[in-house]
Amino acid sequence: MGCRIFQYISTVSIAFVLILALLSSGCTDKEKTEEETVIGTVLYVENDNGTYIIQAENGTRYVPVNLDEEYQIDGMVVGFRGITLENNSVAESLGIPIEIHYIGTYVPPGANATIKLEKQSP
Numbered sequence: 001m002g003c004r005i006f007q008y009i010s011t012v013s014i015a016f017v018l019i020l021a022l023l024s025s026g027c028t029d030k031e032k033t034e035e036e037t038v039i040g041t042v043l044y045v046e047n048d049n050g051t052y053i054i055q056a057e058n059g060t061r062y063v064p065v066n067l068d069e070e071y072q073i074d075g076m077v078v079g080f081r082g083i084t085l086e087n088n089s090v091a092e093s094l095g096i097p098i099e100i101h102y103i104g105t106y107v108p109p110g111a112n113a114t115i116k117l118e119k120q121s122p
Contacts, residue, residue: 037081037117038062039106044074045094053095054078061095066120071103079106079117 040056052072054062065085071078082100102117 037079037102039077039079042067042071042073042076042078044072047094051094054080054098055095062098063095064098064100066100068103068120071105077106079104081117082120 038054038056038060040054040060040062043053043055045051045053051063052067052074054064054067056062062082062084064080064082080100080103082098082102085097085099100120103120104117
């Protein structure tokens with residue numbers, strides 16, 4: 001039983017390293033070289049329409065223009081990659097407009113789980 005757990009943890013660790021290497025390489029898409037993975041918390045902001053923002057660990061606030069419903073959960077911790085936009089339709093006080101290209105739920109490393117980013121549909 002202990003050997004099976006060790007094999008699972010090793011597999012997860014290897015997969016995590018490969019995913020990070022792939023994400024940091026920028027692949028062949030020139031646009032991705034401008035992206036970096038950001039860890040943040042999804043927050044619901046009550047305003048006229050109700051808006052979801054993502055507050056990064058460093059305090060920067062992002063306003064995703066294409067956040068899937070499955071990630072519209074107040075308090076959910078996510079990892080995401082995207083391109084910031086110049087968009088006057090988002091109030092500056094809410095944060096930086098961003099088009100998310102990859103997103104996934106995040107579990108801290110000590111919890112024996114990893115982040116898996118999924119491609120966000122346009």
